[in-house]
Amino acid sequence: MADETTTIVIMGATGDLAQRKLLPALFELRCNAGCPEDLRVVGFARTELTDEAFREFMWKGVQEFSSLAIHKHEWDDFAQHLFYVTGSLDEEADIAALGERLNALEGDSGSANRLFYLSISPTLFEATLTNMKATGIADEADGWRRVVIEKPFGRDLASAQALNRTVHNVFREDQVYRIDHYLGKETVQNLMVFRFGNTMFEPIWNRQYVESVQITVAEEVSVGERAGYYDQSGVIRDMIQNHLLQILTMIAMEPPSGVDADSLRNRKVDVLKSIRRWTPEEAVKNAVSAQYEGYLSEPNITPDSTTPSYVALRLYVDTWRWQGVPFYLRSGKSMSDKVSEVVVQFKQPPSVMFGLAHDTDLNPNLLAMCLQPDEGAHLRFEVKVPGQGMTMQSKDMEFHYDDAFGEQAIADAYERLLQDALQGDPALFIRSDHIEEAWRIVDPLLQAWESSSNHKPERYVPGTWGPAAADALLAENGHAWITVCGQHDDEAG
């Protein structure tokens, strides 16, 4: 018996996430020697399966979704560490049986660690955690106990607070790993290096030089099969409250004293706390909601739904660094392109030097950080157009991850995050106070829209960049939406 053994318990093990993401990520971690030698995975779900059938089910997922070249003999070796327990999350006896199986598998190891991965419906949270408490399955004994929780973390501030209380009834905050897979993305991680591993950008990363910041997370797909769930949540809960506000904190944060979990997360929460709070009346003036044409005819959508499939926001971060600089956020489905990017637009340079009229605007510089799919960065600057005179044109200096590191370089976010959870580093997971502050920002808007029978979302044509009202929102400040990533330099003009 090893001195230490670790078990990942996947609650909801027959779901999509386990098959598509978790098992492929764990298998790759193991192949890359990134997880403990003596690791086992125990699946738990209602579907009746044997260990063997579970292994077969997961093998399908790994073959389909792993980016590693699969060696069957490696899988066979790994599969020996997969086990399955059939049961219901809301049946205390079933959770107790899971506990017994865990004990049996762990044997008399020196220290037996358990990572519970809750890949379950929000409706089962309360019951599951109550049963975990009752059965003692998550009680710390010889080894550590941690829990990974998938979003949604509530649907507003009150429900998030309730959820946090439920979780804290079983786990201390330092045992809780709330996952936002955006934080595991290489390019999101790279935002930290971009800002704090370089000398060039930080001196101009403030209200003196920055005109505005835009964060776009656009999806090309429509609501599709998730329509029923989606219509109950909408883009604010699905994207803005978590992913886009996360990215915003990384762009706007002060330099942390280190990359340890609390240094980093304190600075992020500082940003959220500094975002100017709206009354519901203010909220609607700084936001645009919209549905793509055809949304209401999708299957499983309430016919008179006002749930937005697109939202644009104007936020202000009231810090010494950022006061007065608008942060524009937008996210939507059925948009022109699948793209996640941050565009920092700088102020215009003085225009008179080159003999231009005083009121001639030079193009402002911008820095685009491309998170997906064409991971990299563009720095748009003015160059002299060849030829007589001093005509200028905007061109991009470009960096692309795949040019620099190869097509396969970027690992899946889950692989990174699972390893961090196994190693006990919560830096890339979301702390409870972050969750709650993020809800405090969007709650007034949700209240304004969801409590008003007058609220009618705008319409936009599927495959476009959203409604005209979103352009008008930026035009109020003399700005316009910018899309850089995925474009090539010769289109930039």
Place this chain on the structure above:
Amino acid sequence: MADETTTIVIMGATGDLAQRKLLPALFELRCNAGCPEDLRVVGFARTELTDEAFREFMWKGVQEFSSLAIHKHEWDDFAQHLFYVTGSLDEEADIAALGERLNALEGDSGSANRLFYLSISPTLFEATLTNMKATGIADEADGWRRVVIEKPFGRDLASAQALNRTVHNVFREDQVYRIDHYLGKETVQNLMVFRFGNTMFEPIWNRQYVESVQITVAEEVSVGERAGYYDQSGVIRDMIQNHLLQILTMIAMEPPSGVDADSLRNRKVDVLKSIRRWTPEEAVKNAVSAQYEGYLSEPNITPDSTTPSYVALRLYVDTWRWQGVPFYLRSGKSMSDKVSEVVVQFKQPPSVMFGLAHDTDLNPNLLAMCLQPDEGAHLRFEVKVPGQGMTMQSKDMEFHYDDAFGEQAIADAYERLLQDALQGDPALFIRSDHIEEAWRIVDPLLQAWESSSNHKPERYVPGTWGPAAADALLAENGHAWITVCGQHDDEAG
């Protein structure tokens, strides 16, 4: 008769420059409608030629050296405006005959302008200008008179001052266009746009953020056929005093109030005046001279010559902006590559954030402006290496002129400069005080080396980046030479 007619008089019309550069540039200017409709070119040299033979001679040059697709009928039209006068520069009667021919060609035009282009040996300067004065050929009458002068502008401060006096005996300073073809290069022009057409760079363009500046103008060729001339001048006179100091002024200058000639040139001269002055003793401590192995065996080189074919310098610009930031200049023949570039190296970011040891150096950012041959810019920055942890690597954001504007976009420097001279814009030509200040900077070094029988240049292997002593010079400040341009990102590491 036109109301206005312009004649370019090329003194030394059968030389290389006229055939390779001037006539192709004038022909292209005409094809691009960039020169006056009623323009004629009169060549003057000792070789006996008819107008027709001169046209034939120039047609060869245009065919060989023009980058335009040649249409013979356009040339035939242009060639009607070419004329030739045989004579000696040092014969007053010959210059008088040239004047008569000019009068005849101009006829009774309303206003007849003359641009004298002196493409002649320095030994003939005094005599030529004396004869121009005596014959009145350059006296202002109905039209303007200008003179374009090719380098060398003296071989030290005293001779440059004497040359300026000679020129000013015939022409006012505002009639004098001293040409440094580097200033006509698109990428050198673009240094102005880079700095002052963008918001991003100027805030960090100072001693607070810049660690050092390197200017490299390297030639791959050896002295070749120019050996005799070269051995009398050396790289300081051939490259440093003119081209490299010009580039330095554009990197270090304060923002001019406009791009008019005097605003611009005043700011450049300010820089030269601020360069810390050496005693001869200090000069040799801040410089390295070297000859490539085999230099002394080249034909037409004095066997015991100490003329450097390579020089590296460390200069300081003692302004509020730059004090303490070393400017490293190097230029040489028989080097590893033909490349002209400016590398601005920024200071290192604080290293502790990413959990690195306090004494671990992060790579500093750098901005490379590539003047030739791969015109463009590289911004070298740190990115996160994909994978677990926070490993960083230097990568380049890149911009290349030929990607952005096409292979043929960059016009020849002479075309730009000739047009400016015809239009009366001396902004890209060198003012007399600039010339003299530049000599004041290098004179102590020339004196130290040329007056000392102890001075022995270092040796370097042809095809390398110069002698070890040049590396040692930078190592004194903890720096190293950097070559960026022409490299591709995957070599940057």
